[in-house]
Amino acid sequence: MKDQHLRIATRKSPLALWQANHVADQLRRQHPGLKVSLLEMTTAGDRFLDGPLSAAGGKGLFIKELEQSLIDGRADMAVHSMKDVTIDLPDGLAISVLLRREDPRDALVAPPGTTLAGLPAGARVGTSSLRRQSQLRGLRPDIEVTDLRGNVGTRLAKLDRGEYDAIMLAAAGVKRLELSDRVSEYIAADTMLPAVGQGVIGVETRRNDPVVTSLIESLNDPGAEICLAAERAISRRLYGGCMLPIAGHAVLDADQIHVQGLVARVDGSEILRASHSGPAADAEPVGLAVADDLLAQGADRILAELVDDVAR
């Protein structure tokens, strides 16, 4: 381990830095003497922080530059929120490690005592995620759901300035940044189905780099790996990332996996749901069954309309 140096590519947002440092700390603990440093980068997603993210176009907005640094050899691994990771990766790269999942739920961030059910009609709720927007509108057609971009700190500042009555954030990010005291309600996953990969940190590496792979493989969580195989199978079949109103969530119960999926119209007027269970060893086929069920209900029509809207 002597004189070995691992470089971790990361975005500069406080949440991204927390995640990269979390991986770095675990690596240093497991490999005393190993030198680990961060390569902090700006991605296209960080540069388009105004305006709706869906208009910035393209998938992988938050990861492409990090991946390029792996391809160029400027970094040895890139740490991502799996929610932001595309299904197809550049040739030669792989997600080689998934960390144990943090809370996968969405959280309502608002003054204490505020609940989704208790918000008054007309309340303004901010979120830029089409997945959250569509489900919110389905649950509460009488509230006003509006766009909200920026990193977690920026979004909280907009709430505090009174631009919104409540905002929605991933519980995982809020907890990692020790902001749980801002959460007024954790929304059950059955009520607001989380994004594929939400709450899971993934480490991307070069496939032909056995030294790096062997240094990090002990961080892998087999449970997260099984759940993400099922969830990402849904995205793969529906061609959707976290930019589309698609949700997918898997939970393990002993040797069984339960997988739920959802595709919705952004206005909440139509919400398709599917759920299937099976042996954990069949995680991927169970996820595909969920996607096929959604397609049979018309998911492709909803998603095609949306892609037309964005292109227009």
Ligand SMILES: NCc1[nH]cc(CCC(=O)O)c1CC(=O)O
């Ligand atoms: N799209 C941004 C993003 N990507 C991952 C997380 C949260 C952390 C996670 O899901 O692991 C967030 C912020 C949010 O949705 O509030």
